[in-house]
Amino acid sequence: MPTLYDLPSLYDAVVTPGPCEPFYRRLACSTGGPILELACGTGRLTIPLALDGHEVVGLDASYPMIRAARAKADKSRAKVEFVVGDMRRFDLGRSFSMVIVSCNSLAHLRANEDIVECLSRIARHLVPGGLLAFDVVNPNxxxxxxxxxxxxxxxxxxxxxxxxxxxxxxxxxxxxxxxxxxxxxxxxxxxxxxxxxxxxRAFFPQEMPLRLALVGLELAARYGDFSGGHFTGCSPNQIYVARAARTSRISSLNAHAST
Missing domain, CATH: 2.20.25 (N-terminal domain of TfIIb)
Known part of the structure; x- marks a missing residue:
């Protein structure tokens, strides 16, 4: 039986753009380097980011979604690199100023070890001081x-x-x-x-700050909606912005090894 992600035209018909895309596009303006979007789907956010002038890479585990994203990018003449990959195990061999995981996509990682592995991979791909921005549903x-x-x-x-x-x-x-x-x-x-x-996966509010700290990312902000409202127990979303350490782990390890 196919999944929704095997049917990109159906996905695009029922999962339409909402307030999250403008939020991430505004946030991306604060970064000066390349952006990685994980679980990018058919490029609903990736392509507008590229059209805004950003260098963007989109990664998704579904080949049908990536194929549809490439076709949409070609049609709009957006320069985007799309990659088929698992957000738990990706290694792109480069660093990014910002990583985005939008639209509750982290919820597809149900096991604790998968969530930590994904966040660890993200941390490794961020430049010192780079941003991770993502949203998950606030459980009711x-x-x-x-x-x-x-x-x-x-x-x-x-x-x-x-x-x-x-x-x-x-x-x-x-x-x-x-x-x-x-x-x-x-x-x-x-x-x-x-x-x-x-x-x-349902994520409760106390979980994510701890997971971010576990992989060395500092929580910079948490919002309750895409207009930047304060997070409360009644907020529909948990929207996180986290920052990588200003000094990379590799530099710190090299400095320690030389002493």
């Missing part, structure tokens, strides 16, 4: 306790066909902190074959 305990909640989305595809999608929470594992979601789609009244269940 009432929603997690009421399986069966459904969110509806609809849009018109480029071929003018109308697509509607519904995302239903069918189970939540409180021990593993994993939500199990089911997507259903219809196109002009025709049901589209189902896609595989989606399993997403």
């Amino acid at each position: 305990m009432r929603d997690l306790a009421q399986c069966g909640n459904t969110a509806e989305r609809s849009n018109t595809k480029p071929d003018r066909s109308f697509v509607s999608g519904s995302k239903e929470l069918i189970a939540y594992d409180p021990v593993q902190q994993v939500q199990i979601l089911k997507w259903r789609f219809e196109e002009l009244g025709r049901k589209i074959p189902p896609v595989a269940l989606m399993r997403l």
Whole structure:
């Protein structure tokens, strides 16, 4: 059974741009070097960043998504390097002034060791003083306790066909902190074959600051929405900006070895 990420045209039809893209584009203006976007999908953020004048690399584990992103970049004449890769294990052999993981994409990493490995890889790819910016959903305990909640989305595809999608929470594992979601789609009244269940990690507010510190990243800011509002328990999102140490680990190790 295909996943939603095997169907980029369907993904683009129901997961449309929102407030996160302008937020990251504004933040990117504060950096003076290359940007890496992990879990870049079909380039919804990567391509606008490139059109803003940034040097951008986009990485995603799904080849169909990367193929669609390359086609969109060619059409818009955006200069972007797209790479198929796993955000837990990537090694691009270069450093970036900023790394972005948008749209709750870290939630696809359900195991603690995978989350730490991804953040460690990010830290290794940042220049001294470089920024990591990412967002995850702020869990609503009432929603997690009421399986069966459904969110509806609809849009018109480029071929003018109308697509509607519904995302239903069918189970939540409180021990593993994993939500199990089911997507259903219809196109002009025709049901589209189902896609595989989606399993997403729920992150609670005390987790991320500790994980960032664990890999040597300093928390610079935490927001509750993409307008930069203060984070509270009722905020819809947890939006983090973290900074790499001003002195690289490699430089510190070399200095220590020479003494």
